[in-house]
Amino acid sequence: MKQQIDAVSFDNPTFQTTFKKAIRIAECEHQQEKLEALRNAVLNSAIPNSLKDDIQAIFLKWIDELTVSHIKLLRMLNYIDNYNEEKILADFPDLEENRIFYNQVLKQLNYKGLIELREVYKTFEEEPPTIYFDNAKEILKQEADEIESIISELNPFEPRRNYEKKFRTVKHTENTDSIRRDVKNNFQKSRITELGKQFIQLIENPLI
Numbered sequence: 001m002k003q004q005i006d007a008v009s010f011d012n013p014t015f016q017t018t019f020k021k022a023i024r025i026a027e028c029e030h031q032q033e034k035l036e037a038l039r040n041a042v043l044n045s046a047i048p049n050s051l052k053d054d055i056q057a058i059f060l061k062w063i064d065e066l067t068v069s070h071i072k073l074l075r076m077l078n079y080i081d082n083y084n085e086e087k088i089l090a091d092f093p094d095l096e097e098n099r100i101f102y103n104q105v106l107k108q109l110n111y112k113g114l115i116e117l118r119e120v121y122k123t124f125e126e127e128p129p130t131i132y133f134d135n136a137k138e139i140l141k142q143e144a145d146e147i148e149s150i151i152s153e154l155n156p157f158e159p160r161r162n163y164e165k166k167f168r169t170v171k172h173t174e175n176t177d178s179i180r181r182d183v184k185n186n187f188q189k190s191r192i193t194e195l196g197k198q199f200i201q202l203i204e205n206p207l208i
Contacts, residue, residue: 004207007048014053018045018060025064033068037203044206051198059202062112069105071203077115077179078200080188085180095176103175110173114196117174 002008022038029035110117182188
């Protein structure tokens with residue numbers, strides 16, 4: 001690394017601190033993806049003008065807290081332009097069976113500020129209750145409405161009763177289905193925040 005990046009210093013305090021913290025986290029970790037993220041974070045900490053110490057400390061803690069699924073999903077969203085639906089299913093073969101889990105992963109990434117999921121508000125008219133034949137009250141009401149309609153046609157000056165329409169507004173947050181639909185329609189869009197880009201920068205190999 002020193003041969004390829006002249007300004008690298010393995011003597012600076014940031015590298016020393018990151019290295020020691022990463023060792024403690026790695027002692028309790030076996031998944032290769034997490035170990036690779038730790039390794040890259042240590043290497044990047046040796047490069048001058050890198051992230052601030054406080055940000056690196058938080059990111060290192062997040063590497064420990066996040067699962068491999070968090071990291072894989074974050075990377076996919078960062079490089080969403082390179083994905084199609086087949087590649088998504090190849091990288092996440094259990095996506096169909098575990099939609100609830102991956103949607104929760106998305107929410108957690110959103111909560112940490114690494115991604116930004118849109119919230120869409122949809123308003124729709126509520127359907128009237130279904131009328132059953134054993135419900136005499138509803139049947140009578142329906143017949144009364146029909147009679148009133150006939151009277152109104154005979155006497156157009158007779159005011160008719162107005163029934164207020166009921167509308168419901170539901171807040172919908174983007175989920176894995178939304179992302180797959182966008183990719184399928186070639187409408188990929190970045191959901192990564194600046195903080196998310198910095199996190200990706202820390203856990204990626206600086207020599208690639």
